Amino acid sequence: MSGPEELPPANVLPEEAIAFFRAKGFRIGFSWQDVFREEHARWFTVAKAMSRDVLEDIREAVDKAIREGITLETFKKELRPKLEAKGWWGRKTMLDPKTGQHELVQLGSPRRLKTIFRANVRTAYAAGKWERIQRTKKAFPFLEYSSVMDGRERPEHHDWDGVRLPVDHPWWDTHTPPCDWECRCDVVARSQRMLDRMGVTVDAKPPPANDLVPWTNSRTGETGMIEKGLGKGWDYNVGKEYLRGLAPAPLPESFGDDRNGGPEDVGAAAQPSGAQQALIDRFLKAFGIAAGKEAIWEDKEGWPLSVGRGWFIAPGGQVRLPGGAAGVAIDRIAAAIVKADDIRWVWVTGEDGRALLMRRYRRTANGISTLVDIGRDGWRWTSRQGR
Structure with a gap:
């Protein structure tokens, strides 16, 4: 990607990324955990966007961001007035339909728009890229994990940089970026000729797994264990889930x-x-x-x-x-x-x-x-x- 705040240029975004995003249905949820893990490959949701018109405004803005390659600043500048006009901005008291309790919650804010922008654009790009990877894997049968390596990456993602495995290796089922909120990592398709030219080889096996840490979805009560370095709800391959849906x-x-x-x-x-x-x-x-x-x-x-x-x-x-x-x-x-x-x-x-x-x-x-x-x-x- 061209930078942490920017999208790739429009001519770099594969058309499959747009198709992935437009194939999503709407799902209204009070908490980000109401739509969890691979469900995000099927549904577009924004926590606490409890009305269809607000959700549609946000979706339209994200679609434009993916389609036209606009910057985060343009995305925020164009979307904020629409959300303010509909009252979806700032801190307000809202009813949680699951608990029946009123809570003081954060609706729209510059920080939330940044999260919405990055999460949706990066997952769309990853899903579209995975579809292309599958189509071209005869020519490019290997993938290489690529971390940004600018000192702001997570230590686990730093350690995964340069991991090279076959496209269909099960390690990619859980380690295909984005691997957490704000993850800027990527995968690069490689051919045998490219690896030979670089003087590197495919790894015989994936790196040793990090320690497992427990997680709980407080909305559903679901629990599990996840490898350290993978975000809660991010330990899945969004592109693979998209292909299942196709x-x-x-x-x-x-x-x-x-x-x-x-x-x-x-x-x-x-x-x-x-x-x-x-x-x-x-x-x-x-x-x-x-x-x-x-x-x-x-x-x-x-x-x-x-x-x-x-x-x-x-x-x-x-x-x-x-x-x-x-x-x-x-x-x-x-x-x-x-x-x-x-x-x-x-x-x-x-x-x-x-x-x-x-x-x-x-x-x-x-x-x-x-x-x-x-x-x-x-x-x-x-x-x-x-x-």
Whole structure:
């Protein structure tokens, strides 16, 4: 980045960062812990912005900051008058809906606007960058942790500077910046040729973990342990969580539901059984994706698809797999996409009667034609004899 107060120049910000931010829904919360950890990859929230119009003003300003590359000072100068006009500024008494108690709280302030600006811009940039990293990892299969190293970095982040590991190493699941509030660290994609030129090698293993410290979400009562150097609620890879959200969900017309004798649910936590996970991993393997991972995969015409476990998780959190000989169906579905005889855009009618634009993959093998339609609302499939 160009500096602690600045965004990268607009032509450096990947378009994926803008897409990530715009894909978020709204979530109103009184405390920053009401929307916690990876939930921030799905929802835009500002603690104590309890009305939709205030939240929309802040979101519009952040969107402009990401889109146009404006500075923090411009962001504050343009947003502050709007928030003051709506009374969302300074210290005021507000009702906490969770406790039912009135509290004296800080609403808008220069410091809060700085935090909003930095947290949202940096996570958007990180998510967009991760998507690009996944798309280009064949050419740049390694990542290097890069701390600012100006004397203001955290000691743990100082020690992580220069760590080099493969893109898909699990260390990046928790150590991809930003790793805390105000974290200015970054990751740099490297090729083998770049490493050779630098005279360095990939680390055989990640650095030893720091001591674990306990944390508690005082709003939910959730507790856990976290490595020192990682901020509470920051020990996740925002880009990876974003890719999970991009994966199309299974549409009911292909998978049914409980009332119609569809596949068995395994609960809202979306934790597949061992047999179900084996089928999902079998699907991922057809795309060259490791078991349990997510990645951006490009079809033979260069169109990107987010492929991961989310393909088999319904919006309610239940696992959905093809009925009958699920393994055979899994293979046909994957082959229809990876080895498509034909790819085209088609307009289809959804169950609710809406017209949907979907990317259709068709493959015929052994006298059986398989169609897979993938769109913004989800995906579906059919197989039948003949073409």
